[in-house]
Amino acid sequence: MKMEYAYRLPGIGEAVLNERDKKYLDFVTEKQLLSETLWKSFTDVFRTKADDVDLGWRGEYWGKMMRGGCLVYRCTADKRLYAVLKGAVLALLDAAEADGRISTYSRSLECAGWDIWCRKYVLTGMLHFCDICDDNKLVERILDAMELLLERIIERVGTGAGQVPITETSNFWLGVNSCSILEPVLDLYRRRTKERFLAFASYIIETGGCSGGDLIALALNDDILPFQYPENKAYETMSFFEGVLAYYEVTGEEKYLRAVQNFTERVFETDITLIGCAGCTHELFDNSADKQTEYAETIMQETCVTVTWMRLCAKLFLLTGEQKYADRIERSALNALFGSVNLFDQKITMPKSGEVRSPLPFDSYSPLFMNSRGRGIGGLKHFSDGTFYGCCAAIGAAGLAVFPLISSLREPGNKAWELSAYKRNGRIAFTYGPYVLARDSVKENADIRLPVFPKQKDGRLCFTLLPPEAGECLRILLETDTGKILLTDYASCGKRWADHGGILSVWLPCER
Ligand SMILES: [Zn+2]
Structure with a gap:
């Protein structure tokens, strides 16, 4: 047939x-x-x-x-x-x-x-x-x-x-x-x-x-x-x-x-x-x-x-x-x-x-x-x-x-990208458009295991888009109750694992 x-x-x-x-x-x-x-x-x-x-x-x-x-x-x-x-x-x-x-x-x-x-x-x-x-x-x-x-x-x-x-x-x-x-x-x-x-x-x-x-x-x-x-x-x-x-x-x-x-x-x-x-x-x-x-x-x-x-x-x-x-x-x-x-x-x-x-x-x-x-x-x-x-x-x-x-075949999308958080099992994760964001302990030089409590204004997350650095597609500073944290596109995180070690995480603790 x-x-x-x-x-x-x-x-x-x-x-x-x-x-x-x-x-x-x-x-x-x-x-x-x-x-x-x-x-x-x-x-x-x-x-x-x-x-x-x-x-x-x-x-x-x-x-x-x-x-x-x-x-x-x-x-x-x-x-x-x-x-x-x-x-x-x-x-x-x-x-x-x-x-x-x-x-x-x-x-x-x-x-x-x-x-x-x-x-x-x-x-x-x-x-x-x-x-x-x-x-x-x-x-x-x-x-x-x-x-x-x-x-x-x-x-x-x-x-x-x-x-x-x-x-x-x-x-x-x-x-x-x-x-x-x-x-x-x-x-x-x-x-x-x-x-x-x-x-x-x-x-x-x-x-x-x-x-x-x-x-x-x-x-x-x-x-x-x-x-x-x-x-x-x-x-x-x-x-x-x-x-x-x-x-x-x-x-x-x-x-x-x-x-x-x-x-x-x-x-x-x-x-x-x-x-x-x-x-x-x-x-x-x-x-x-x-x-x-x-x-x-x-x-x-x-x-x-x-x-x-x-x-x-x-x-x-x-x-x-x-x-x-x-x-x-x-x-x-x-x-x-x-x-x-x-x-x-x-x-x-x-x-x-x-x-x-x-x-x-x-x-x-x-x-x-x-x-x-x-x-x-x-x-x-x-x-x-x-x-x-x-x-x-x-x-x-x-x-x-x-x-x-x-x-090459798909219809062009015209939806504006947004930062919208996902919550599951006491953890939180972030995406921006089709990109998943993550924290990277080497990029931030910080303890990324600490819980994060994002600030919101009028129901929206408070963040700043920064110019991406080499190898990145997205770089975002997210405001939280304890200061700003760095989120970058997941694919760019932890890439120099052999040279620098460090950890990355998509899901972040968000419970006190
Ligand atoms: Zn395989």
């Missing part, structure tokens, strides 16, 4: 970029996407079956970064980037086995751990490259290779004799990670309409996405909330629902759109925090909308979650044209995502090796209450040469591109 879309994603070079967008796109291009060393590391793991050692996810990096690279290229039309991406595609095609299998797992260990997840990202990355590729012959070669890649999965995964059910192909998260291959399976089906591919997608849909319950039925019934689902891993679950949306786009069956919209609204209501990410307990849905005011010793607000939330909202925006999805993308980009970008060249000492190096281009976790950035590298895996990478660093580029691509 022919699906009607409200908007089409801008083509190569069509997106309208402002100076801020260019700054971030240039940063990720230079620091990451043009690195042939990195692409070689990400490709070599397929040749050496590097994930055999711990049933790991080194095989996700290539496809995640390729998707990001292709979306960034869509924005910038940078020919150098195209050449590097094309080289990486050719190198991975060469790493395919004789029967077309492409995996970082040996056959004796395949369909376990994160194998299907990693192959999902190969499909995803390759199909994104097809969208920007200027060589029809190469597109056909890639699609041939992706057909073989998928055939090798379909013959091993299912309910037939000698096959492994898709929800049993991983011992993590009840198999939802594997089931998220749904989206690129349908993407390939749209390009090569083989009924076997649609049947495989329908089989994944019938499993409901995990071994512990039918996630689609749960979303349709709308009785329990995403943080109460049988598995609550935020990133992988959203990634599965991206696939459910793709199933709607192919079949036109309205209930799948309804399931995704229900899921998305409940995530928004119960788990998306002020900065536009989810999960305040590790990387899990956990009713973060409420928990975001608490101090968390553990990691929280994973960058992979930010980007996947933005992507899910982007798909719903293109499909429905509803501006609320673009607003949510903006909130996530300006706050959680931009905050995670390690713009400054700092030096960190690695805990085990003592090696001194720069942080990865993206931080993995974002604090909300009295904590610092740089709290660990999510999805960390080492390569055989001792170097390493992380899941969030590999996904970030996609977010930096999705934001301007979608912003």
Whole structure:
């Protein structure tokens, strides 16, 4: 069936970029996407079956970064980037086995751990490259290779004799990670309409996405909330629902759109925090909308979650044209995502090796209450040469591109920005337009743990807008009963965590 879309994603070079967008796109291009060393590391793991050692996810990096690279290229039309991406595609095609299998797992260990997840990202990355590729012959070669890649999965995964059910192909998260291959399976089906591919997608849909319950039925019934689902891993679950949306786009069956919209609204209501990410307990849905005011010793607000939330909202925006999805993308980009970008060249000492190096281009976790950035590298895996990478660093580029691509389509807003305070659980937070504000102990050189009692005049907060300093978008002096406090945009706070330490906080105590 022919699906009607409200908007089409801008083509190569069509997106309208402002100076801020260019700054971030240039940063990720230079620091990451043009690195042939990195692409070689990400490709070599397929040749050496590097994930055999711990049933790991080194095989996700290539496809995640390729998707990001292709979306960034869509924005910038940078020919150098195209050449590097094309080289990486050719190198991975060469790493395919004789029967077309492409995996970082040996056959004796395949369909376990994160194998299907990693192959999902190969499909995803390759199909994104097809969208920007200027060589029809190469597109056909890639699609041939992706057909073989998928055939090798379909013959091993299912309910037939000698096959492994898709929800049993991983011992993590009840198999939802594997089931998220749904989206690129349908993407390939749209390009090569083989009924076997649609049947495989329908089989994944019938499993409901995990071994512990039918996630689609749960979303349709709308009785329990995403943080109460049988598995609550935020990133992988959203990634599965991206696939459910793709199933709607192919079949036109309205209930799948309804399931995704229900899921998305409940995530928004119960788990998306002020900065536009989810999960305040590790990387899990956990009713973060409420928990975001608490101090968390553990990691929280994973960058992979930010980007996947933005992507899910982007798909719903293109499909429905509803501006609320673009607003949510903006909130996530300006706050959680931009905050995670390690713009400054700092030096960190690695805990085990003592090696001194720069942080990865993206931080993995974002604090909300009295904590610092740089709290660990999510999805960390080492390569055989001792170097390493992380899941969030590999996904970030996609977010930096999705934001301007979608912003280019939205209707211009003319609402005046206001400082309006949010109160929850005895804490207070401030936003100005789409920006979340925070206190930063280094910028203020003050104890930011002390409670604040904002002054009001005629029901309005009393504040002064100051010229932003380098790296900032907003600088506000807020009058309180005990003097003025400095609030600046969240993304600019705590950025020199490796050099200066210090803490930042979105939520501030406000009770005596
Ligand atoms: Zn991550």
